[in-house]
Each structure stands twice: as structure tokens, then as C-alpha cells.
Amino acid sequence: MKKDTKMDRQMLDIRNYILSNHLIEKGDEVLVGLSGGPDSVFLLYALNRFKEYLGYKLYAVHVHHGIRGEEADRDMHFSEELCRSWEIPFKKVFVDAPGLAKEKGMSLEEAARILRYEVFEETRKEIEDRFEAEEQGCEKRGRCLIAVAHHMEDQAETVLHNLVRGSGIRGLSGMEPRRGFIIRPLLSVRREYILSKLKEKGISYVIDSTNLDTQYTRNHIRSEILPGLREINPEASAHIAHTADILREADGFFVRLASEYVDKYAELKDPDMIGKTGMEISIPVTELKSYPELVRQYVMIELIKRIGTPLKDWGAVHFRDMDRLIYGPGNAHLDLPYRMSADYRKKHLVLKINQEIISIKRRKSNDGACKSTDS
Known part of the structure; x- marks a missing residue:
């Protein structure tokens, strides 16, 4: 990727979000789950921009779920070529989502998600084990983290999805910036900015056609419910995401209160x-x-x-x-x-x-x- 040193205000905000939430520390290794879609491509672009300043190593992994035929092959080849051109270490893994869905009696979407995160974790451990072996004798050992590309609209979708399912405070607090080894550096970023930035930089991406299928609940929320809410208030997604932040703080308070009560009694x-x-x-x-x-x-x-x-x-x-x-x-x-x-x-x-x-x-x-x- 051509050297690009100038950052706009929003790129600096993303970097500051990573720092303020302690998502990545110097010496870490970061593995990006790269689908080839605009969100994960932008995440890879942003983390590639920040890696020298923040002092981490960057990797990417692509999961081929065994569905969507030639379209999935296209996504895999695109992701591989993108990482080659940006000189980012890349790994591709094939899984059988239809087989797991049939075996466990679950939806294809859920089976694909389970297998995808299993691959992420297995690859993370491989990188971390290799890193520790190379760095033996050093005072500080880094971690390998898994970066996923959920953004502000994804957060709003998650909150609405959990709301209609009857969730409590924890579900309505949405996704956390960090959970275990999984980090979400883009939760404060609007998708509109992601698309405009990719266009500005002339960065290509692919589109997964299943994301347009409204038979999936989340796709229905994404393509019909949220746009309707934004007609009422253009800031609807931002307000929902902000409410999730408040509820996450409330959840943390009640967790501490419960822990103290259990400790005592x-x-x-x-x-x-x-x-x-x-x-x-x-x-x-x-x-x-x-x-x-x-x-x-x-x-x-x-x-x-x-x-x-x-x-x-x-x-x-x-x-x-x-x-x-x-x-x-x-x-x-x-x-x-x-x-x-x-x-x-x-x-x-x-x-x-x-x-x-x-x-x-x-x-x-x-x-x-x-x-x-x-x-």
C-alpha cells in the first residue's frame, strides 16, 4: 500500500478509540478477520495505517464457509490478493458450514458464525505460540488479538435484535469494544464514513449477496428497520449506540454490586x-x-x-x-x-x-x- 501519512479527523478518532479503550498495546499482534467486504477491508486499511504508531504486527485470515459457490471463491481470491499487495501475512481456511448446520440442526448463518470464530481462535493461538517461541527471553510478551469489523450500525442492529427478542440490560448494552481476545476498533464509526473513505482512497471490496437477503432477521433490521428509524431521526443509529454504552456502564455497576453481595453472603x-x-x-x-x-x-x-x-x-x-x-x-x-x-x-x-x-x-x-x- 502506498505510504499515506496524513489522517483526517475521523481516522484520528478511530486511533484514539483504540488507545482510550486499551484495545491494542505495543508489542501485540493483531489478526483481522477479513471477508473481503467493505467493513473488514476498511478495518485492515485502518489497522495497517496505525501499526507503526501503535507498535503491533498485523495479520489477516479469511474463512471460506463452503457456501455461495463461485462468489465465495471470488471473495477468498480478492482477500488474498489484497493482503499480498499490502504485504500483510494472510491465511485462508476452508470449513463446512452446511455440514455443521445439518449435523447440529442449526441455521446455516449460525453454523458459519461458529466455524468462523473457531478458525479465528485457532489462528490466533498459532500466531501467539509462534510469537512466544521467537521471543523467549524477552521481558515482555505480546498477545495476539482478533480484530473484527463491527461498526456503529452493527451495534444498533444488535441492540434492536436483542430488544425484540426480550433481552435484559446485558443484551441491550450491545457489543463490547473488547471481549477476551476479540476487539472491535470500529464501533464508533458510521458505515457511511467507511464507504466514503474506501471510495476516496480507491480501495476495492466485494459484496456478499447473502447480506441482502431479508429472510435473515439482522438483514431485515439492517435494510428496512434502521433506514425507517433514520427517516424519523438521521442520528438514530448513533443514539442507539450511545444508549448501549450507557447500559453497558449500568450492567457493569450491577455486576460489581452482585459480586460484592455474593462475596459477603x-x-x-x-x-x-x-x-x-x-x-x-x-x-x-x-x-x-x-x-x-x-x-x-x-x-x-x-x-x-x-x-x-x-x-x-x-x-x-x-x-x-x-x-x-x-x-x-x-x-x-x-x-x-x-x-x-x-x-x-x-x-x-x-x-x-x-x-x-x-x-x-x-x-x-x-x-x-x-x-x-x-x-
């Missing part, structure tokens, strides 16, 4: 058993019931995290069920995801990881009919 049966069968955590609920339902939910989420259970398959219905449990007469039982159970006894909520699901029917047959001993 919860009792872990055996810390060495975290995540294993037989692990148990309990907490008194008399004071907990005086808090709003939202706070109780955050405390329950913290209890689940402390016991070592993933949060992926938990929904609002599970927390409502646990809430009803602690307002019940006592000596009650509830089956939960990941072989977990909740019991309300002696004014304590007790969460446990079981060998297998304990149904209420079988529990009654084994232990006899439940009688209330709590008030």
Missing part, C-alpha cells in the same frame, strides 16, 4: 469442586428479597458464575423460575440448564451441579412428598 461448599458434579453454593434470601427483581437476577447470575457453570443457555425464564422459587413456601426444587438444580430450603437458595437432571417427580418419589417448613 454466599457460602461455597467446596471451592476445589468448582464446575464439577456435587459443587454447591448457597445464599440467604431474606435480605435478597428486599431488593428489586433486577438486582436479584444479577445476584443469581453471579452465583451461577461462581459455581462454574456456563451462562450461554440461560434465559429470562430460568431467572423468573428461581425468583418464584424463593418466594414459595420452601422445600421446593427446580431443574436448571447444565444439570444444575436450585432448592429453596431453610430460607436459603441452594444451587448445585448434579450427576444428572433430577426431575421433581423422581425427587418426590425418592424423598417423599415435600412439606413446607419455611414461612
Whole structure:
């Protein structure tokens, strides 16, 4: 890529966003998920511009999902040629999204997403392991991060998607600038700027035709709902994204509050058993019931995290069920995801990881009919 030293205000803002959110540090390595579309091409362009100033190494990986035939081949070849011309190390990986979708009974879109992020993580580890081997004996070892090209409109789409699905504060806070090794340097950038900058610089890109298919919920939001909202207010996407930032701060506050409450009141049966069968955590609920339902939910989420259970398959219905449990007469039982159970006894909520699901029917047959001993 031709040397380009002059930056406009928005490019400087993107660089400052990376710095203020501590997304990349000197000595890191950054792997860009490159589809060949305008967003990921712009991300690669921007990070290539910043790498000398911020002091990191840049790589790119392209995932061919085994769908879209010749169009997907075109995207792969385009991405490879772009990285060759910009002298950025490039890797291409083939996966079978249709095969996974059929095997797991999931949508093709979800299967492609799962496989794509698996490739990102595997490639990230390869780069990091190689980097550590080369740098042994150095005082500071860098990390390898995965950069993805979600921008402001993607953030607005995510919030609206979660809103119509009935999400709570966490879902409405949208995507984080950084989550684990995944960074999103473009969350504050409008897509309009991305397209105008690529045009200004004469940088080509490809278009994935499936992004135009409105049978996918997110595409419907992108192509019909958001444009309608921008007719009401041109700043709709920016306002939604800003609200997500506020809700993310609120989520962080409630997470800290719940953590402090659990630290103070919860009792872990055996810390060495975290995540294993037989692990148990309990907490008194008399004071907990005086808090709003939202706070109780955050405390329950913290209890689940402390016991070592993933949060992926938990929904609002599970927390409502646990809430009803602690307002019940006592000596009650509830089956939960990941072989977990909740019991309300002696004014304590007790969460446990079981060998297998304990149904209420079988529990009654084994232990006899439940009688209330709590008030």
C-alpha cells in the first residue's frame, strides 16, 4: 500500500478509540478477520495505517464457509490478493458450514458464525505460540488479538435484535469494544464514513449477496428497520449506540454490586469442586428479597458464575423460575440448564451441579412428598 501519512479527523478518532479503550498495546499482534467486504477491508486499511504508531504486527485470515459457490471463491481470491499487495501475512481456511448446520440442526448463518470464530481462535493461538517461541527471553510478551469489523450500525442492529427478542440490560448494552481476545476498533464509526473513505482512497471490496437477503432477521433490521428509524431521526443509529454504552456502564455497576453481595453472603461448599458434579453454593434470601427483581437476577447470575457453570443457555425464564422459587413456601426444587438444580430450603437458595437432571417427580418419589417448613 502506498505510504499515506496524513489522517483526517475521523481516522484520528478511530486511533484514539483504540488507545482510550486499551484495545491494542505495543508489542501485540493483531489478526483481522477479513471477508473481503467493505467493513473488514476498511478495518485492515485502518489497522495497517496505525501499526507503526501503535507498535503491533498485523495479520489477516479469511474463512471460506463452503457456501455461495463461485462468489465465495471470488471473495477468498480478492482477500488474498489484497493482503499480498499490502504485504500483510494472510491465511485462508476452508470449513463446512452446511455440514455443521445439518449435523447440529442449526441455521446455516449460525453454523458459519461458529466455524468462523473457531478458525479465528485457532489462528490466533498459532500466531501467539509462534510469537512466544521467537521471543523467549524477552521481558515482555505480546498477545495476539482478533480484530473484527463491527461498526456503529452493527451495534444498533444488535441492540434492536436483542430488544425484540426480550433481552435484559446485558443484551441491550450491545457489543463490547473488547471481549477476551476479540476487539472491535470500529464501533464508533458510521458505515457511511467507511464507504466514503474506501471510495476516496480507491480501495476495492466485494459484496456478499447473502447480506441482502431479508429472510435473515439482522438483514431485515439492517435494510428496512434502521433506514425507517433514520427517516424519523438521521442520528438514530448513533443514539442507539450511545444508549448501549450507557447500559453497558449500568450492567457493569450491577455486576460489581452482585459480586460484592455474593462475596459477603454466599457460602461455597467446596471451592476445589468448582464446575464439577456435587459443587454447591448457597445464599440467604431474606435480605435478597428486599431488593428489586433486577438486582436479584444479577445476584443469581453471579452465583451461577461462581459455581462454574456456563451462562450461554440461560434465559429470562430460568431467572423468573428461581425468583418464584424463593418466594414459595420452601422445600421446593427446580431443574436448571447444565444439570444444575436450585432448592429453596431453610430460607436459603441452594444451587448445585448434579450427576444428572433430577426431575421433581423422581425427587418426590425418592424423598417423599415435600412439606413446607419455611414461612
